[in-house]
Amino acid sequence: MSTIEKHIKFDVEAIRKEFPILNRQVNGKPLIYFDNAATSQTPQQVIDVIVDYYSNYNANIHRGVHTLSQEATDAYEQARIKIQKHFNAKHTHEIIYTSGTTHGINLVASGFSSLLQKGDEVIVSGLEHHSNIVPWQMLCERTGVTLKVIPMNQNGELVLDDYDSLLNKKTKLVFVNHISNALGTINPIEYIIKKAHSVGAAVLVDGAQSCPHIKPDVQALDVDFYVCSAHKICGPTGVGMLYGKQEWLKKLPPYQGGGEMIAEVSFEKTTYADLPHKFEAGTPNVSGGIAFGAALDYMNSIGFDTIANYENELLVYATKQLENIEGLKIYGTAKEKTSVISFNVGNIHPYDIGTILDKMGIAVRTGHHCAQPIMDFYQIPGTIRASFMFYNTKAEIDTFITALKKAVMMLS
Amino acid sequence: MTIENIQNAIIDEFSMFEDWEERYQYMIDLGKTLPLIEEQYKTDDNIIKGCQSKVWVHANMSNDKVEFTADSDAIITKGIIAILIRAFSNQHPKDIIVANTDFIDKIGLKEHLSPTRANGLVSMIKQLKMYAIAYQTQLN
Numbered sequence: 253m254s255t256i257e258k259h260i261k262f263d264v265e266a267i268r269k270e271f272p273i274l275n276r277q278v279n280g281k282p283l284i285y286f287d288n289a290a291t292s293q294t295p296q297q298v299i300d301v302i303v304d305y306y307s308n309y310n311a312n313i314h315r316g317v318h319t320l321s322q323e324a325t326d327a328y329e330q331a332r333i334k335i336q337k338h339f340n341a342k343h344t345h346e347i348i349y350t351s352g353t354t355h356g357i358n359l360v361a362s363g364f365s366s367l368l369q370k371g372d373e374v375i376v377s378g379l380e381h382h383s384n385i386v387p388w389q390m391l392c393e394r395t396g397v398t399l400k401v402i403p404m405n406q407n408g409e410l411v412l413d414d415y416d417s418l419l420n421k422k423t424k425l426v427f428v429n430h431i432s433n434a435l436g437t438i439n440p441i442e443y444i445i446k447k448a449h450s451v452g453a454a455v456l457v458d459g460a461q462s463c464p465h466i467k468p469d470v471q472a473l474d475v476d477f478y479v480c481s482a483h484k485i486c487g488p489t490g491v492g493m494l495y496g497k498q499e500w501l502k503k504l505p506p507y508q509g510g511g512e513m514i515a516e517v518s519f520e521k522t523t524y525a526d527l528p529h530k531f532e533a534g535t536p537n538v539s540g541g542i543a544f545g546a547a548l549d550y551m552n553s554i555g556f557d558t559i560a561n562y563e564n565e566l567l568v569y570a571t572k573q574l575e576n577i578e579g580l581k582i583y584g585t586a587k588e589k590t591s592v593i594s595f596n597v598g599n600i601h602p603y604d605i606g607t608i609l610d611k612m613g614i615a616v617r618t619g620h621h622c623a624q625p626i627m628d629f630y631q632i633p634g635t636i637r638a639s640f641m642f643y644n645t646k647a648e649i650d651t652f653i654t655a656l657k658k659a660v661m662m663l664s
Numbered sequence: 665m666t667i668e669n670i671q672n673a674i675i676d677e678f679s680m681f682e683d684w685e686e687r688y689q690y691m692i693d694l695g696k697t698l699p700l701i702e703e704q705y706k707t708d709d710n711i712i713k714g715c716q717s718k719v720w721v722h723a724n725m726s727n728d729k730v731e732f733t734a735d736s737d738a739i740i741t742k743g744i745i746a747i748l749i750r751a752f753s754n755q756h757p758k759d760i761i762v763a764n765t766d767f768i769d770k771i772g773l774k775e776h777l778s779p780t781r782a783n784g785l786v787s788m789i790k791q792l793k794m795y796a797i798a799y800q801t802q803l804n
Contacts, residue, residue, distance in 0.1 A: 279684070600739075601717060601737055601738035601739060602716075603716040603717045603738040603740070603741065604692075604738050604739050604740045606716075607688075607740050608688065608740075611684050611685075611688065618716060619716050633717075633718075633737065634716070662685070662688065662689060662692060663692060663739060
């Protein structure tokens with residue numbers, strides 16, 4: 253029995269049956285979905301939770317005295333506890349519901365505007381998604397704070413010696429992704445956090461790409477802020493979470509004003525609600541929050557170790573096959589990486605290959621992956637990115653390789 | 665030939681292709697073989713940035729007809745440009761202004777002109793029309 257077969261003990265075929273979308277055809281071919289780093293697919297269990305909510309207990313939460321509102325509130329707050337336990341946060345109120353990773357980053361960046369002053373420095377990694385660059389640039393414009401960048405090497409790894417030399421007493425914040433969306437590099441965030449803390453800087457980790465593959469323990473990491481999106485973890489779009497250490501969340505001012513986030517309002521003075529509601533103005537995505545909890549239940553029922561092992565097998569298998577294609581270059585060859593492969597073939601434009609693959613029912617992402625600085629580093633317009641989840645198979649990779657060879661032949 | 669005549673000719677040509685592969689191979693070949701624009705016109709001023717592929721467009725008018733040249737860094741986009749240029753170039757501006765692009769649907773390439781495709785083609789067609797409007801103003 254090969255290693256890959258051993259990991260199939262969780263029965264990938266049975267798992268695939270739980271994802272209705274994997275049965276569909278695209279352009280007359282069975283769908284092969286390799287765009288998981290952009291969004292993951294949703295299992296029936298999670299879809300059922302959303303349908304159940306709208307069928308049986310759709311209501312506005314927290315203020316209602318009626319049964320539906322109470323049921324919806326209970327389910328929404330239960331999901332918050334599930335999220336807290338999943339990430340091992342110390343307190344439930346350290347989990348703030350957001351609309352997604354981008355929202356979480358903007359919330360923190362906006363809050364820090366009032367805590368930073370001219371002369372302070374913040375550090376970003378050179379491997380970031382635009383959503384973990386632009387909010388901080390806006391912060392720097394507002395406050396006169398200086399933005400420093402940790403450079404990357406040819407393998408797509410951060411140069412830690414350079415990071416060490418960027419840190420100083422003026423450094424107030426470091427923001428870095430746990431895993432790069434464009435290259436799949438797993439960043440050494442334990443080291444980055446420890447070093448940042450040694451100069452008194454806080455750290456925000458963008459977990460959008462890590463949460464589908466690993467289970468972060470925010471207390472063990474000692475991270476100050478951790479953000480992610482439910483839709484990358486088999487949950488719905490439009491919901492995510494911000495974990496923040498209690499002491500930081502208390503320091504940050506509210507992000508948006510509105511209902512839900514207040515204690516008392518008069519025209520003379522408004523007092524704000526306690527955590528987590530201080531950061532949750534307006535009616536939230538109730539079904540999304542509940543489904544987020546269900547998605548974590550689903551992932552945990554398979555187990556993150558099993559998921560990581562199986563996905564690594566897929567990564568190794570696909571990488572080997574891709575390397576055999578003449579003229580193919582993989583970008584991002586870090587020692588530690590997840591099941592994301594970014595590549596180009598010769599001088600063929602990624603858009604062309606993506607278009608032909610789509611004709612054969614294969615979904616990959618092409619372009620700069622919202623990480624233009626990385627593309628600039630490699631001096632390319634973009635890449636083709638295939639990203640795998642635990643419901644993908646070796647057979648799909650075989651079909652993808654055949655289709656890719658055909659696309660290259662047509663375009664050469 | 666009028667724009668409509670050219671478009672009908674293109675529809676006829678494409679009707680001979682049996683499947684997507686033949687259609688795409690044809691477009692790829694068009695994209696590879698045609699020199700579409702002079703290097704001097706591949707300037708930042710003439711660029712239309714799509715999220716995925718870049719498109720350059722240049723226009724000039726002679727004998728009351730607008731001549732377009734264009735290019736792209738992606739070959740399939742370039743193939744579609746070749747088809748569009750064939751239909752719209754060397755035509756009177758007033759005809760370009762009123763012409764439509766329905767023939768692209770009929771030859772099975774509709775998805776490439778979707779506003780969400782981000783390949784620069786939708787903006788390119790807008791640009792062709794803007795040039796035509798500008799030249800029409802000169803003629804009036």
